[in-house]
Amino acid sequence: MLTEGGSFVKGMIMGSVFCLVLSLLGSFGPDTESRMEAHHHHHHHVKAQSTDELNQLTDSQIQILTHKVRVFCLIMVQPKILVYWATAIDTWSKHCDKAVFYTSEPSKALEAVNLNEKEEWARFRKALRHAYDNAGDLLWFFVAQPTTFAIIENLKYLLLTKDPSEPFYLGQTMKSGELEFVTYDSGIVLSYEALKRLVHVFQDEDKCPERGRALWKLSEDKQLAVCLKYTGVFAENGEDAHGKGLFNSKSLNNLITDSMSNNPTDVVEGCCSDLAVTFNGMSPNQMQVMMFGVYRLRPYGHRFHDSLVFQPPDGSDND
Amino acid sequence: MKAVGSRFSFYAGFVLGTFTLYVFLRQLSFEKTLSAQRDKVRESQLLEEDAKTWRKERSALFNLRHPHHAGEDSHMADELYKKVRVLCWVMTGPNNLEPKARHVKSTWSRHCNIVVFMSSVDDPDFPTVGLGTEEGRDQLYWKTIRAFHYAYEHHAHEADWFLKADDDTYVIVDNLRWVLANHTPDEPVYFGRRFRPYAKQGYMSGGAGYVLSREALRRFVEGFQSKQCTHTSSVEDLAMGQCMEKVGVLAGDSRDSVLRETFHPFVPEHHLTGKFPKSFWYWSYCYYPIAEGPHCCSDLSVSFHYVDASHMYLLEYYVYHLRAFGYKYRFQPPSPRSYDVELPNSPDAAVEKKDPVSQERGRGDEDDPPWAGRKQEADPPAADPADPADPADPAAPAR
Numbered sequence: 017m018l019t020e021g022g023s024f025v026k027g028m029i030m031g032s033v034f035c036l037v038l039s040l041l042g043s044f045g046p047d048t049e050s051r052m053e054a055h056h057h058h059h060h061h062v063k064a065q066s067t068d069e070l071n072q073l074t075d076s077q078i079q080i081l082t083h084k085v086r087v088f089c090l091i092m093v094q095p096k097i098l099v100y101w102a103t104a105i106d107t108w109s110k111h112c113d114k115a116v117f118y119t120s121e122p123s124k125a126l127e128a129v130n131l132n133e134k135e136e137w138a139r140f141r142k143a144l145r146h147a148y149d150n151a152g153d154l155l156w157f158f159v160a161q162p163t164t165f166a167i168i169e170n171l172k173y174l175l176l177t178k179d180p181s182e183p184f185y186l187g188q189t190m191k192s193g194e195l196e197f198v199t200y201d202s203g204i205v206l207s208y209e210a211l212k213r214l215v216h217v218f219q220d221e222d223k224c225p226e227r228g229r230a231l232w233k234l235s236e237d238k239q240l241a242v243c244l245k246y247t248g249v250f251a252e253n254g255e256d257a258h259g260k261g262l263f264n265s266k267s268l269n270n271l272i273t274d275s276m277s278n279n280p281t282d283v284v285e286g287c288c289s290d291l292a293v294t295f296n297g298m299s300p301n302q303m304q305v306m307m308f309g310v311y312r313l314r315p316y317g318h319r320f321h322d323s324l325v326f327q328p329p330d331g332s333d334n335d
Numbered sequence: 336m337k338a339v340g341s342r343f344s345f346y347a348g349f350v351l352g353t354f355t356l357y358v359f360l361r362q363l364s365f366e367k368t369l370s371a372q373r374d375k376v377r378e379s380q381l382l383e384e385d386a387k388t389w390r391k392e393r394s395a396l397f398n399l400r401h402p403h404h405a406g407e408d409s410h411m412a413d414e415l416y417k418k419v420r421v422l423c424w425v426m427t428g429p430n431n432l433e434p435k436a437r438h439v440k441s442t443w444s445r446h447c448n449i450v451v452f453m454s455s456v457d458d459p460d461f462p463t464v465g466l467g468t469e470e471g472r473d474q475l476y477w478k479t480i481r482a483f484h485y486a487y488e489h490h491a492h493e494a495d496w497f498l499k500a501d502d503d504t505y506v507i508v509d510n511l512r513w514v515l516a517n518h519t520p521d522e523p524v525y526f527g528r529r530f531r532p533y534a535k536q537g538y539m540s541g542g543a544g545y546v547l548s549r550e551a552l553r554r555f556v557e558g559f560q561s562k563q564c565t566h567t568s569s570v571e572d573l574a575m576g577q578c579m580e581k582v583g584v585l586a587g588d589s590r591d592s593v594l595r596e597t598f599h600p601f602v603p604e605h606h607l608t609g610k611f612p613k614s615f616w617y618w619s620y621c622y623y624p625i626a627e628g629p630h631c632c633s634d635l636s637v638s639f640h641y642v643d644a645s646h647m648y649l650l651e652y653y654v655y656h657l658r659a660f661g662y663k664y665r666f667q668p669p670s671p672r673s674y675d676v677e678l679p680n681s682p683d684a685a686v687e688k689k690d691p692v693s694q695e696r697g698r699g700d701e702d703d704p705p706w707a708g709r710k711q712e713a714d715p716p717a718a719d720p721a722d723p724a725d726p727a728d729p730a731a732p733a734r
Contacts, residue, residue: 028348031354268652313654317415
């Protein structure tokens with residue numbers, strides 16, 4: 017026993033020395049390449065149109081597009097996050113053309129469509145179904161949690177020249193193995209066609225089961241991607257005209273801090289798009305600050321002549 | 336048996352030893368090259384950026400590149416930049432250059448015409464001016480006195496207005512120019528967040544920043560020469576206010592055309608969402624009535640205080656970058672008198688004047704004449720004597 021132990025230790029020492037010698041002799045460099053390239057997995061991208069394209073639109077085209085690009089917001093709430101729910105009501109959701117709050121169970125304090133469903137994926141399905149049935153003439157659907165802050169005008173900027181009768185499934189994409197999906201945190205965008213196909217595949221219990229498979233439970237966002245894939249709809253990363261991501265799963269404060277360590281000479285440029293659509297994980301107070309920062313605070317004398325005009329919502333004082 | 340066992344242990348140990356050390360070395364090496372690469376790139380980037388933005392002359396930074404944004408129409412801002420020249424001096428110290436002043440330099444100070452960083456110690460690289468004082472709270476008024484004297488002696492003819500800010504103040508210089516544009520540098524006036532006690536006409540909060548006209552600065556310097564003003568206390572803002580009063584400089588009203596404050600002694604979050612307890616000093620100090628919630632702060636706010644490093648970049652992003660595409664702002668600020676007032680459609684100004692309902696202009700115009708867009712709730716009933724239909728609000732500051 018003792019001899020074996022001793023041999024083991026001797027072996028370890030010899031092994032370490034062997035390794036050291038090798039590293040001193042050869043170019044035992046680390047594979048920095050393999051570490052860095054991990055981020056370059058292939059995305060599908062959807063970019064916003066360029067300013068030139070926008071400037072070429074006629075007035076009547078602009079009118080039509082303004083009507084077409086209206087957004088139906090589905091906000092998935094729960095009574096246990098009441099303060100976020102209230103903040104969403106008081107802040108960004110006022111800029112949706114139609115905002116419907118879907119709750120897992122009823123709350124005495126705030127009104128919502130009660131889906132009466134504790135299971136996340138089943139609830140998600142019900143909400144989408146309800147939205148599809150109540151869409152009216154709205155052609156774009158945005159699903160978010162109240163912990164996400166969305167700038168709907170910038171979402172419209174991204175969608176402006178996209179055709180909702182084509183299947184679009186947009187947001188911040190990530191890959192889980194071979195499955196590319198849009199992350200829930202940063203908001204999910206579906207065109208009417210995508211939603212239509214989704215509602216259709218909901219009926220297929222094999223491809224898109226209602227309760228999810230008990231053995232391996234996928235999160236709602238991954239489950240959505242699986243179902244949509246069966247209908248030929250694939251996740252695409254939403255970007256501005258320069259290729260910068262528009263959907264953020266982190267808070268602005270975190271993104272700024274990250275940028276301070278990654279791009280200390282160009283913190284703001286290196287951080288986030290000027291026309292960002294979503295940020296996630298901001299506190300309710302920070303969301304009020306964002307309302308002020310987006311819809312009010314600005315430097316005098318700097319103007320943008322945007323092709324479209326969006327009016328401020330009625331009965332609101334923080335934008 | 337024994338021999339086999341011990342040989343096996345040896346091999347096992349050998350493999351484990353090799354593996355462990357390999358991982359260890361790889362980690363070390365990786366971290367070293369990565370940080371070395373980063374440092375080198377950062378240093379050269381920093382130098383490059385600086386050389387492009389500033390012309391360093393003596394200890395002042397003269398703005399070469401008035402920051403512009405892709406796709407924006409900044410002709411109004413450019414005009415004010417030329418006509419309302421602001422020298423910003425930032426109160427800092429040798430220990431605060433890295434953690435604080437550096438971020439001021441990278442953000443808002445780039446929008447000043449001239450910026451001078453005032454410290455107790457000379458630093459030719461940053462650069463900072465050495466005022467020959469010590470550091471510390473009790474030195475604040477001394478530093479202020481010397482800083483203003485320095486600005487007067489070296490730059491009196493190169494600027495019209497002289498702003499004092501701390502290294503944790505964020506200033507939106509374009510909005511400062513809007514506030515100042517209806518005044519001239521020959522007026523004896525100074526602006527800031529007006530506080531009430533201890534001085535008859537009030538005084539301006541130090542942390543929120545304050546700005547003196549060239550005439551006010553001249554009188555300040557004169558005041559010290561004639562001994563009308565002396566170093567009365569180390570409470571910089573109050574002492575400043577008392578001197579201003581003695582030499583006949585007016586404490587101006589910096590509120591916007593709907594009476595919202597523009598200079599702020601705290602960060603936006605506190606003003607927008609904070610509920611200050613009634614016992615808090617703030618309530619008794621503010622010269623004008625305090626508004627909590629959204630009405631606390633003008634769309635064209637000029638300053639915030641207690642802004643740390645990351646907050647500087649956050650504010651820069653909010654002010655100069657993030658916006659809502661196509662959004663028509665509720666508040667349409669009146670353009671400064673005697674400046675280029677643009678009427679986008681009709682060449683017939685007389686017709687426009689009588690028509691209070693502005694047509695769908697299709698643009699989020701900031702230069703709408705004061706009488707337009709009155710249907711919107713927050714619009715300024717500007718005291719314009721030329722417009723008879725205007726319900727001039729006597730309490731509103733003359734714009």
